Amino acid sequence: MFKLPNVFAATLLGAALVAGTAQADGHKYGFGAPASAEEIAGWDIDIRPDGLGLPVGSGNAMDGEAEYEALCAACHGVFGEGEGRWPVLAGGEGTLTDERPIKTVGSYWPYTSTLFDYIRRSMPFPAPMSLTDQQVYNITAYVLYLNEIIEEDFELSNENLATIRLPNEENFFVDDRPDAKNPRCMADCLNPDEMMLAASLSGVTPIGHFVEGADAPAGSHEAQHELEAQKEAERKAEITGEEVQADHGDAAPAALSEAAQAGESVYNGACAVCHGSGLAGAPKVGDSAAWVDRIAQGNDVMIQNALQGFAGSTGVMPPKGGRMDLSDEAVTNAVHFMAETSR
Numbered sequence: 222m223f224k225l226p227n228v229f230a231a232t233l234l235g236a237a238l239v240a241g242t243a244q245a246d247g248h249k250y251g252f253g254a255p256a257s258a259e260e261i262a263g264w265d266i267d268i269r270p271d272g273l274g275l276p277v278g279s280g281n282a283m284d285g286e287a288e289y290e291a292l293c294a295a296c297h298g299v300f301g302e303g304e305g306r307w308p309v310l311a312g313g314e315g316t317l318t319d320e321r322p323i324k325t326v327g328s329y330w331p332y333t334s335t336l337f338d339y340i341r342r343s344m345p346f347p348a349p350m351s352l353t354d355q356q357v358y359n360i361t362a363y364v365l366y367l368n369e370i371i372e373e374d375f376e377l378s379n380e381n382l383a384t385i386r387l388p389n390e391e392n393f394f395v396d397d398r399p400d401a402k403n404p405r406c407m408a409d410c411l412n413p414d415e416m417m418l419a420a421s422l423s424g425v426t427p428i429g430h431f432v433e434g435a436d437a438p439a440g441s442h443e444a445q446h447e448l449e450a451q452k453e454a455e456r457k458a459e460i461t462g463e464e465v466q467a468d469h470g471d472a473a474p475a476a477l478s479e480a481a482q483a484g485e486s487v488y489n490g491a492c493a494v495c496h497g498s499g500l501a502g503a504p505k506v507g508d509s510a511a512w513v514d515r516i517a518q519g520n521d522v523m524i525q526n527a528l529q530g531f532a533g534s535t536g537v538m539p540p541k542g543g544r545m546d547l548s549d550e551a552v553t554n555a556v557h558f559m560a561e562t563s564r
């Protein structure tokens with residue numbers, strides 16, 4: 222969205238070029254007609270953050286309330302909280318750095334102009350472009366009011382809409398990093414097997430959804446139910462005053478050695494990407510069948526393999542899991558952690 226001015230300029234230029242070419246080539250190819258001013262106006266409805274493009278008019282949240290409730294609340298909720306899985310329009314302040322941020326007009330959107338444009342262009346979902354400009358002003362004001370950005374009686378107009386700044390605007394900025402260019406390799410290229418997972422390892426590609434029990438669309442329900450059962454037990458205990466034990470499986474976990482304890486955070490940061498899920502043939506931590514033969518080799522062999530890397534029967538373990546910045550000791554501790562939790 223921060224590129225709006227550029228896109229806008231490019232669109233105008235494109236439209237001018239197309240119009241010019243149509244006019245010049247109309248005769249040459251014998252089809253088409255130049256777009257009329259009305260036709261262009263029908264498409265040219267975008268609104269810039271500085272308000273350019275707004276239709277003359279105004280409206281307020283008091284008038285918008287009933288319209289919102291009739292046309293929008295069925296999906297977006299009476300308070301903008303979102304019905305079911307329909308988008309949430311209000312709230313969510315301070316959640317942007319959470320694992321599951323709630324992105325709303327108030328918590329996330331950069332410009333008020335986008336809200337007006339979006340509603341006018343595409344809402345209500347079943348009947349886009351069916352609202353009058355008056356309705357769009359009223360309902361835009363109402364959504365801003367739900368987000369506690371303007372007062373109920375504020376008269377929102379083409380004159381002042383651009384002066385209403387949204388809280389997250391400053392976090393939108395032009396990314397001035399140079400574009401990355403990857404020349405195509407034609408000779409002596411790297412072995413693709415060794416390049417695998419580089420992006421996952423450096424944390425560029427999210428891999429949470431590979432991990433069992435992670436909050437992902439598929440395979441997440443069991444974990445969710447466990448979490449809810451735990452919460453329910455805690456709620457009951459609060460009432461009865463009983464102690465609740467978190468259920469971590471059948472057997473009580475054996476105490477970990479000091480090295481293993483020190484290795485847990487290394488494991489989480491550098492090894493779990495593969496060993497947490499069994500990605501790329503990595504033996505999954507906690508899966509004793511996958512570890513019994515490895516543990517039988519003795520710690521020294523496993524540590525050596527983890528430090529230097531090796532290709533075994535199930536896949537390729539990169540040296541230090543690809544994290545050459547880690548000390549030998551850190552990796553060794555992680556091996557202890559993995560082995561001790563996988564017996």
Ligand code: HEC
Binds near residue numbers: 293295296307
């Ligand atoms: C039938 C359900 C439905 C109704 C009714 C509806 N919307 Fe929506 N709305 C949606 C859906 C679905 C999306 C997401 C569209 C997409 O992402 O392509 C959405 C997206 C939005 C968004 C953007 C949300 C975001 O953060 O991306 C706004 C703002 C919005 N609607 C406002 C309205 C307003 C105002 C009305 C009433 C005039 C309205 N909607 C009526 C279903 C609905």
Ligand code: HEC
Binds near residue numbers: 500515523532539541
């Ligand atoms: C890119 C994925 C990946 C990452 C990251 C990774 N491993 Fe591995 N690891 C593997 C694979 C695959 C194997 C199994 C290789 C085989 O036996 O075929 C393996 C095997 C191992 C083994 C068993 C060694 C043996 O002798 O059988 C240990 C120990 C180990 N990894 C430790 C680590 C540690 C410690 C880290 C983090 C510092 C780590 N791994 C990070 C993929 C990975």
